[in-house]
Amino acid sequence: MYAQWTSRLTGAVVWTSTPSGSAAGPVLPDGCMDLLWNEGRLLVAGPDTHAHVTPDGASDWAGLRFYPGTAPALLGVPAHELCDRRVLLANLRPAAEVRRLTAQVNAAADPASGLEEVALRWAAATEPPDPLLRRLVTALDSGRPVAAVADELGLGARQLHRRSLASFGYAPKTLARVLRLQRALTLARAGVPFAETATRSGFADQAHLARDVRELAGMPLSRLLARSG
Incomplete structure (x- = not known):
């Protein structure tokens, strides 16, 4: 439990x-x-x-x-x-x-x-987190492109990549992909149809959603929802 x-x-x-x-x-x-x-x-x-x-x-x-x-x-x-x-x-x-x-x-x-x-x-006992990190997560979680987010934060591509690896363990595009998966799962678990879930969470289509879920979760979305339900 x-x-x-x-x-x-x-x-x-x-x-x-x-x-x-x-x-x-x-x-x-x-x-x-x-x-x-x-x-x-x-x-x-x-x-x-x-x-x-x-x-x-x-x-x-x-x-x-x-x-x-x-x-x-x-x-x-x-x-x-x-x-x-x-x-x-x-x-x-x-x-x-x-x-x-x-x-x-x-x-x-x-x-x-x-x-x-x-x-x-x-x-x-530690300095407060860099507010830029939360802004980065919020921006990527809204579905904004990585290049646009880097510009908004005043960071070059290499600097953003370096800071993202140190703070999140991922390159920015991987972080964006992970956050997109979590958005999709929240919608799907709430009963939103898969096609609508794909559109609302930023995937190109339902097939794109299905591929990402299989790659990141290791199983189809329907099976994943059944196991976590």
């Missing part, structure tokens, strides 16, 4: 996942990174470029999903170094710090709230 709620950390989401007896759906690319708890360990999920399938097993998970582009500054590692990876926090932060944080999360009322406290303390 999966549940999520808005975090006290701006733009973030706290979530939990517990065994339900049925196979878990794939974790789809969304431009985000997560701080994870599983079986007493702390991990980090990097940005995905394709569906990530969680291994079967009766194991509880908790996580805090950071707003796109904000996690690298808190973790001190460029997003592209963690692309399509799940790594132990101990591989990214000093061992003594990770032992202390792990003990605090395990001693919390629940792991999800413990993770949120860790993220809030990191944020309080």
Whole structure:
């Protein structure tokens, strides 16, 4: 069973996942990174470029999903170094710090709230996120072309590419594609017909939507909706 709620950390989401007896759906690319708890360990999920399938097993998970582009500054590692990876926090932060944080999360009322406290303390000790990153996400999520967005933000193509890799783990066009997929899924899950979903979310047509879903999610849209319903 999966549940999520808005975090006290701006733009973030706290979530939990517990065994339900049925196979878990794939974790789809969304431009985000997560701080994870599983079986007493702390991990980090990097940005995905394709569906990530969680291994079967009766194991509880908790996580805090950071707003796109904000996690690298808190973790001190460029997003592209963690692309399509799940790594132990101990591989990214000093061992003594990770032992202390792990003990605090395990001693919390629940792991999800413990993770949120860790993220809030990191944020309080870090410079605020670059507002340009949120403007970039908002512009690309509106379906605007990458070149037009670069001009609006006053960035050259190479600079935008470099900053996008460091902050999101993706090139700008890949980030735009991932955000477009998420727009389409929101509409399709709300019952919008697939052809209308394709048009409203920025695809050329329904066939284009179908191809992207297969490539990014690893299965047809109808099957994906059935598994996540």
